[in-house]
Amino acid sequence: MRIMKADRALPEIRRGAPVRISVDGNSAEAYPGETVATALMAMGIRQFRKTRDKGEPRGVYCGMGVCYECLVTVDGVENVRACQTCVRDGMEILTGQVAEQ
Amino acid sequence: MKKVELAIVGAGPAGIHAALQANEAGLNTVMVDSNPRPGGQYYKQLPLDFGGKPQKVVEQEGSFLVGLLESTSVEIFSNTLVWGVFPASRGEGWLLNLHGEGVPKQIQAHSLILATGAYDTPIPFPGWTLPGVMTAGAGLISVKNQRVMPGKRALLTGTGPLQLALASSLIHAGVEVAMVLEASQPFPKAFQYAPVMINQWSRILEGVDYGFTMLRARVPYRLGWAVIEARGDGQVEEAVIARMDNEWHPLRGTEQVVQVDTIFSGYTVKPNNFLGRMMGCEFRPDHQQGGLVPVRDEWMQTSLPGVYLAGDAAGIGGAELARVEGKVAAVAAAVRAGRFSEKDAKPFSRRMRGQLRRQRRFANLLSELFTPQLGVISLATDNTIICRCEEVTLGDIRKVITEGARTVNDIKVLTRCGMGNCQGRNCELSIARILVQELGASGLTFDEVGVFRVRPPLHPLPVSVLADSLEVEG
Amino acid sequence: MTGQSYDFIIVGGGLAGAALSYYLSQQKNRVLLLEARNLCGGSSGACAGRAQIFECESESYLDVVLAGFSKLERLGEELGCDLEWVTPGHLSLIQEMKDWETCFRKVSWLKRRNIPADMLDQGQLRKEVSILQSESFLGAAYAHEGHVSPFSLCMGYIQAARRQGARVMAFTPVIGFQMESGRITGVRTAEDVYSSAQVVVAGGAWSRDLLLLAGFDIPLRFTHAEAMITEKLPPVLSRHVGMTGFYETVHGGNHSVTLGLGQHPNGSVLISNAIQSATVIDQESTFWGMPALAKALKGYFPIFGKVRIMRTWAAPSPFLPDYYPAIGWVPGVDNLFIAAGFHLAVPTIPILCADIAKSMLVGEPVERIVPFSPGRFVEKIREEAE
Numbered sequence: 001m002r003i004m005k006a007d008r009a010l011p012e013i014r015r016g017a018p019v020r021i022s023v024d025g026n027s028a029e030a031y032p033g034e035t036v037a038t039a040l041m042a043m044g045i046r047q048f049r050k051t052r053d054k055g056e057p058r059g060v061y062c063g064m065g066v067c068y069e070c071l072v073t074v075d076g077v078e079n080v081r082a083c084q085t086c087v088r089d090g091m092e093i094l095t096g097q098v099a100e101q
Numbered sequence: 102m103k104k105v106e107l108a109i110v111g112a113g114p115a116g117i118h119a120a121l122q123a124n125e126a127g128l129n130t131v132m133v134d135s136n137p138r139p140g141g142q143y144y145k146q147l148p149l150d151f152g153g154k155p156q157k158v159v160e161q162e163g164s165f166l167v168g169l170l171e172s173t174s175v176e177i178f179s180n181t182l183v184w185g186v187f188p189a190s191r192g193e194g195w196l197l198n199l200h201g202e203g204v205p206k207q208i209q210a211h212s213l214i215l216a217t218g219a220y221d222t223p224i225p226f227p228g229w230t231l232p233g234v235m236t237a238g239a240g241l242i243s244v245k246n247q248r249v250m251p252g253k254r255a256l257l258t259g260t261g262p263l264q265l266a267l268a269s270s271l272i273h274a275g276v277e278v279a280m281v282l283e284a285s286q287p288f289p290k291a292f293q294y295a296p297v298m299i300n301q302w303s304r305i306l307e308g309v310d311y312g313f314t315m316l317r318a319r320v321p322y323r324l325g326w327a328v329i330e331a332r333g334d335g336q337v338e339e340a341v342i343a344r345m346d347n348e349w350h351p352l353r354g355t356e357q358v359v360q361v362d363t364i365f366s367g368y369t370v371k372p373n374n375f376l377g378r379m380m381g382c383e384f385r386p387d388h389q390q391g392g393l394v395p396v397r398d399e400w401m402q403t404s405l406p407g408v409y410l411a412g413d414a415a416g417i418g419g420a421e422l423a424r425v426e427g428k429v430a431a432v433a434a435a436v437r438a439g440r441f442s443e444k445d446a447k448p449f450s451r452r453m454r455g456q457l458r459r460q461r462r463f464a465n466l467l468s469e470l471f472t473p474q475l476g477v478i479s480l481a482t483d484n485t486i487i488c489r490c491e492e493v494t495l496g497d498i499r500k501v502i503t504e505g506a507r508t509v510n511d512i513k514v515l516t517r518c519g520m521g522n523c524q525g526r527n528c529e530l531s532i533a534r535i536l537v538q539e540l541g542a543s544g545l546t547f548d549e550v551g552v553f554r555v556r557p558p559l560h561p562l563p564v565s566v567l568a569d570s571l572e573v574e575g
Numbered sequence: 576m577t578g579q580s581y582d583f584i585i586v587g588g589g590l591a592g593a594a595l596s597y598y599l600s601q602q603k604n605r606v607l608l609l610e611a612r613n614l615c616g617g618s619s620g621a622c623a624g625r626a627q628i629f630e631c632e633s634e635s636y637l638d639v640v641l642a643g644f645s646k647l648e649r650l651g652e653e654l655g656c657d658l659e660w661v662t663p664g665h666l667s668l669i670q671e672m673k674d675w676e677t678c679f680r681k682v683s684w685l686k687r688r689n690i691p692a693d694m695l696d697q698g699q700l701r702k703e704v705s706i707l708q709s710e711s712f713l714g715a716a717y718a719h720e721g722h723v724s725p726f727s728l729c730m731g732y733i734q735a736a737r738r739q740g741a742r743v744m745a746f747t748p749v750i751g752f753q754m755e756s757g758r759i760t761g762v763r764t765a766e767d768v769y770s771s772a773q774v775v776v777a778g779g780a781w782s783r784d785l786l787l788l789a790g791f792d793i794p795l796r797f798t799h800a801e802a803m804i805t806e807k808l809p810p811v812l813s814r815h816v817g818m819t820g821f822y823e824t825v826h827g828g829n830h831s832v833t834l835g836l837g838q839h840p841n842g843s844v845l846i847s848n849a850i851q852s853a854t855v856i857d858q859e860s861t862f863w864g865m866p867a868l869a870k871a872l873k874g875y876f877p878i879f880g881k882v883r884i885m886r887t888w889a890a891p892s893p894f895l896p897d898y899y900p901a902i903g904w905v906p907g908v909d910n911l912f913i914a915a916g917f918h919l920a921v922p923t924i925p926i927l928c929a930d931i932a933k934s935m936l937v938g939e940p941v942e943r944i945v946p947f948s949p950g951r952f953v954e955k956i957r958e959e960a961e
Contacts, residue, residue, distance in 0.1 A: 003248045009273040009314075011160070013153035013248060033148025038247040046232035046336050052807065053492050057335050059232030060251075061489075063239025064142065065135065066220045066373075068490060068522035069230075079522070079806070079883070083242075086137065086148075187862040196862055381859070504656065505734035507745070510613050514620070514726035517841075520885065522806075549746075551613070557860050561806060561883040564869045568880075571866035 002042050019089035024096070030087040037063070037070050037082035040095065048072050048082060048095050105131045105176075106438045107431070108197055108210035110183050110376060113141020114420040115412025115427035116216035117166050122431035124173040126440045131208060132170075133178045133199060139167050141218050142238060143420045145246050158303070178204045184566075185557035186213070186380050194407060195380075198570050200562060206570050212407040212434040215377050216427060219370035219413035222391065222473060223527040224259075225487050225495075226480040227330040229366065233337030237267045237367025244274045252363025256340050257281040258328035259367030261471035262304075265311035267365060272318045279361050281315065282326040284345050284368070284477070287470045301463055327351065329480055331364050340364050348476035368473045371530065372414050378555040382408060386548040389472050390416040392530050393552060399450070400433035401426055407437060417468060422460035429453050475547065478534035487535070488528040490521025495535065502539050508551040509533055522561055525553040581607045581742075583935065584762050584771040586749050586785055587778035589619035590924050591914050593729045595777055596736035596743065597654070598932030606741040607769055608733070609762070611748035615729035617779040618920070621802060621858075621890030623837060623845050624728075625815060626721035626922040628690060629665050629681065636899075636919075637688065639943065643922030644721060650925060656731035658723045661840060665720035665815045666695070666703065669713045674819045678716035691719040706811050706878050720815055722837065723921060752789045758909045759789065773935055775912040780856050780891035782901075782915035791905055793952050795916055797891040799853035801864035806883045807842030830863065832871045843885070846872055856891045864889065894918070895952065902931060902947035903940055913949050 006012035018029040021039060030039035037060050040048065047057040048070050061069040063083050070082040073094040082093075107123050109116050112134035123130045132139070138146040144163030147153045155164045171177070181201030189196050194211035221236035228234065235243075235251060237259060243251040244267075254277040257264050261283075268281045298305060315322060329351045330341040344355035371391030378384060383404035384393040394416045401409040409430035412423035429450070436446050481487065483496035493516045498506075501515040509532050512518055518532055519525030529552060536550045558567065583599045585592045588610025600606040610616075626647060631637040651658040669675050678694065685692035695703060696714040703715070733743055744764075753761030753768065761768040776785045783795040817835035830851040838844045849864035865887050873880050895901055895916040900923075905911045914931055917924055930941040940948065 001250045003244065003250055003274045005275065007273055009157065009270060010245065010248070011153055011155060011157075013147060013151040015248075016150045016152070031150065033150030034247060034249075038243070038249045041243065041249050041251060048232070051492055056230060056486075056492070057232055058230060058489075059336075060235055060239055060243075061230075062221055062223075062236050062527075063242040064220060066523060067223070067527050071522075077881075083239075084135075185860070185862075185865070505730060505737060508613060511730065514615065515730060522885070524885070556887050557865065558884060558887070561885045563881050563883050564805075564873050565880040567866050567869035567884060568873045569866075571863070571870060 001044075019087055019091075021087055021089075021091045021093060023093045032087070034087050035083050036072060036074065036080075036085045036087055036091070036093055039087050040072075040082060040093070045095060050096060103131075103205050103208045105129045105208060105210050107131070107212045107214065107434045108133060108195070108208060109214045109216060110134075111141065111216035111218055111412070111414070112136070112139035112170075112177070112179075113216060113218045113412060113423065114143050115218070115414075115423035116141065116214070117144070117170050117427070118424045119214045119216060119411060119427035119431040120170055120175045121166075121173065122428045123434060124175050126431065126435035128431070128435055128438055128440065130175045131178065131210070132175055133181050133183050133197070135180065135182050137180055139170055139177060139179065145242065147246060151248070182560055183376065184559045184562055186376070198557070200566055212409070212437055214409045214411055214427070214430045214434065215414060216412045216423070217373045217376050217414040219372050219391070219417060220526070221366070222368045222371045222530065224366055224368045224473065224477055224480065225485050225531055226328065227482055227485050228332055228337075230486050230489055231331050231333055231337050232335070233333065233362055234331050234364045234366060237263055237365050238370070240267045240365045241270060244270045244276070250274060250276055252361075253277060254279055254361045255363040255365060256328060256342070256359055256361045257365045257367060258284070258342070259365070259369070260284045260473060261367065261369045261467065262308060263369070264365075264367045265308060265315065267367060268320060269311040269314040272314050272320065276363075278315075278318065278320045279359055280321040280323060282328065282342060283322065283324045284327040284349055284473070285471055286325045286347070288324070291470055298466075327480070328364055328366070329356070337362055337364055349474040350476050350479045368477070369471055370413065370417055372416060374414050375524070375526065375555045376559060377403060377408075377410050377414065378552075379557060379559060380405060380408065382410065386552075387416070388475065388547045389468050392533065399454070401430040402433060407434075409433060418460060418464035419467070422457070422464055425453055425456045425460060429457070475534055475537055478531060478538050481531070487531050488516070488518035488521065490523050490527075491517040493518045498532065498535055499539065502536070507536070507540070507545070509536065509553060510551055512536070513553060519553050524555070524561070529553050579607075579769060581605045581769060581771040582773070583607070584609065584769055584774045586762070586774065586776045587781070588614040588733070588743070588745060589617050589777070589779050590615070590725060590729050590920055591777040591779070591917060591928060593732035593736070594924050594928035595775060595914065595931060596741045597732040597739070598929045599935065600736045600739040600741040601932070603740065604936075606736065607771065608736070608741060608743045609747050609749055609764065610743070610745045611781070612746060614733060614743070614745050615726050617781070618890050618892050619725055619729055619779065621800065621888055622725050622920065623802070623835065623847055624723045624725045624921060625665070625837070626723065627665065627919050628685065628720055628922075629667055629716065629718035630919055635946070639926050640919055640922045641690075643924070643926045646925045647721060647723060647922065650728075651731070654731040654735045656727055656734070658727050658731060659840065660721060660723050662719065662721045663814050663837065664691070665718050665817065666700070667716040667718070667817055667819050668700070668707075669715055669819050670711055672713070675713050678819065682716050682718070685718055691717075693717045703814065704812065704816055706876050707816070708875050708877060717814070721922070722815070725921065728921070749785060749788070754789065754908070757907060759911050773910045773912060775914055775931070775935065777914045779915060780893040782893070782913060786905065786913065789905070789908065789911060791907070791953055793901055793913065793949055794896050795893055795901065797853060797856065797893040799851045799857070799861075799889060800847065800892045801849040801860055801868060801887060801889040802845060802847035803865060803868060803884050803887040804846070805844045805879070806885055808838070808844060808882065809842065810838065811878070812836065812838040812844060832867050834868070834871045834875065836872070836876070844882075850892070853891060858889050858891075860887045860889050900927070900947050901949040901952065902927060902944045903949050906950050906953055
């Protein structure tokens with residue numbers, strides 16, 4: 001869920017016009033400036049992939065590009081860090097992929 | 102090839118102040134940063150597309166500094182990674198291999214300031230890999246920068262004042278904070294540091310503000326407690342918490358279960374020193390400082406001439422210390438470039454020495470009170486994943502220790518820990534702690550277990566990026 | 576002298592030193608292994624783990640390699656560890672007619688020795704290695720080949736040696752030798768001096784410097800070799816693949832790439848070698864090496880363009896002038912044994928190091944190692960004369 005309220009601790013922002021993205025084949029909206037991780041979290045998706053050997057679910061851990069857990073496939077390129085990638089209009093995102101496959 | 106007098110890697114507090122100082126000294130400077138905008142974590146700027154105005158003091162400060170930086174003649178390469186650094190020929194400095202859109206593939210810099218900051222210390226415990234377990238840093242980024250709720254009901258576990266900042270932000274965002282757990286017992290120890298706090302008014306006020314927010318929201322704050330397990334089917338559904346002893350071992354029999362969908366693990370931060378290590382700067386072991394500290398002189402110069410390390414990457418010290426260190430490093434680079442003589446720089450150096458001392462005292466206070474103890478590794482059980490990338494458990498590691506592994510590197514080559522995507526950033530310290538836990542009784546100390554050898558590329562990169570980097574020669 | 580006394584001191588903790596520590600500590604001998612840095616470093620830690628057959632040049636050396644093969648098949652069980660032993664085989668890619676002829680002769684020779692080997696034409700090559708840009712190749716020579724994890728092998732030997740009572744000290748450089756009347760009476764480290772009936776230098780590329788400490792010199796040279804490894808991939812390569820002229824190029828030019836690649840059971844592909852001549856030992860990747868290797872890889876195997884490189888590394892690759900190892904007592908010293916410059920190290924070390932142990936216990940070189948005697952090069956340094 002996106003945070004819509006604003007107060008002295010969370011100063012007001014104005015999200016721009018939304019862009020269209022697709023997540024696992026489903027159409028969705030996101031806002032310029034958001035990362036793919038944010039867009040997925042806003043949709044309630046927390047499981048971004050399953051691990052290669054044990055098939056365990058993984059999602060965002062460090063949020064800053066260090067841990068490589070938030071890997072998704074973006075526009076056909078695998079193993080992309082969702083937290084380091086900003087959404088773009090027409091972006092196609094696939095989750096649930098095994099990393100490095 | 103593009104040649105500059107100074108390249109600064111990292112655009113957080115240390116990097117920004119180094120850049121501003123270098124600009125003042127007239128140094129031809131380039132700044133390389135992997136984020137979309139300067140600011141690092143501490144001064145992380147709202148995305149430009151979010152059209153917002155900073156309100157809180159730190160944010161205003163950050164916005165002002167970034168604006169100032171962007172108005173100088175320092176060339177900034179954002180969204181750019183330095184993946185390899187090599188000595189240039191004839192002692193002319195360093196060749197940096199860059200990966201980013203619209204930036205040169207290589208630049209040559211006479212001096213280098215590494216200001217690569219820090220990242221949340223990964224602390225393994227059962228269930229920590231479940232979606233819904235995140236670092237405190239990830240929580241702050243979600244809420245403050247990305248304006249998305251990371252969950253509905255959260256529990257914070259870890260140590261240090263950053264947790265209070267996160268709790269406060271979460272409360273403002275509308276996330277229900279079930280409780281905040283502080284693993285250490287900072288009192289009465291903290292009282293002996295009261296004199297150090299006298300100069301830290303802004304921080305005291307910050308802390309008071311967070312405290313009030315938590316009080317108003319009636320969020321319990323427990324000292325000497327931690328999450329010992331995250332449970333759930335495919336994501337976090339509940340947390341098991343327990344009391345901790347002074348060495349951070351959980352006390353059996355004190356467990357409680359709390360229903361939450363998000364757990365924030367905030368066990369302070371550790372230096373992001375991979376770039377300095379990759380270049381071959383000399384480091385020495387220091388558990389309290391997050392594993393390694395660089396050997397540096399009073400001008401922030403490392404064991405490599407013309408290579409300076411400033412800010413949290415050299416040891417956790419906070420933004421104010423980073424500011425001073427960045428400036429000192431830049432002046433040193435200016436002296437090296439012949440802009441001033443060492444004599445000219447002496448008054449500056451004297452002033453900075455006092456500031457460095459003060460800020461280091463405060464940094465030491467925080468690390469005395471809030472650094473995770475070696476014993477924190479006892480949270481992990483045989484089934485706990487230690488190397489997240491390669492899915493290696495504590496049991497796997499214990500097995501190779503019984504088969505003769507004695508160093509971090511032995512464990513790496515026998516289990517593949519550290520050979521995955523994160524290149525060991527997130528398991529190295531845990532492995533060191535495990536070795537000490539298992540072999541400490543026979544005399545093995547933290548200083549002896551070694552570290553991973555950091556090699557280029559600094560992040561995994563496609564073959565074509567490496568191949569194409571050769572097009573520009575000397 | 577405060578250090579203890581041993582039957583054997585081994586200087587060097589790579590594959591050779593590790594194997595020696597195991598074979599020498601059998602039958603209750605007191606063994607001390609001193610390694611300057613981390614165990615399984617140097618070329619041992621950098622190698623591809625290949626148990627090569629195709630690169631053999633003589634009948635007798637082939638005998639050693641084949642004996643090594645049989646041994647490696649059972650060695651994991653003997654040491655109580657998993658060596659990850661597999662036999663993917665090797666394809667030597669041929670671009671020139673003269674190389675085709677050389678390979679054909681070699682393949683015929685191997686076939687006569689009942690070793691699986693064959694020639695492949697371009698069409699067959701394309702089928703075997705579908706990811707190769709095969710237009711520029713005439714074909715390939717196939718030969719049986721094995722692969723181990725060099726780390727598992729090294730650590731397996733060391734752990735078994737420890738179980739037999741050997742003492743292993745890593746991060747303990749040898750800084751000097753004490754000599755009296757043509758015998759080594761002490762091995763000096765920073766902290767201690769150790770005495771031993773016999774000392775064996777198995778220090779890989781560092782062996783020359785170590786021998787110099789004792790007053791002897793051997794013409795052990797080394798190249799600087801770089802390699803890299805990819806992320807885990809689905810199976811794309813069932814055999815190890817290399818360009819012909821591997822060893823010639825290694826020791827020929829100044830800097831060159833001789834491409835070799837092999838896929839591990841876990842999916843990652845190890846790519847070697849970017850080679851440069853070197854006079855100083857270092858383990859640093861170079862400005863030229865990684866990009867050159869990446870470029871060569873991408874040129875012949877275009878699908879690798881998007882594949883991510885996870886790590887690169889570099890190590891010295893030692894060799895003697897005739898490319899065979901130096902194994903034997905150093906002339907002029909009663910109790911100093913050298914074992915360095917191993918050629919086709921992985922399959923030969925398990926055999927030759929067992930031979931070395933036997934020789935050192937008996938006091939006479941076992942027949943198989945006689946041809947490698949260092950007497951063929953060693954010159955005593957005339958320090959007094961200078």
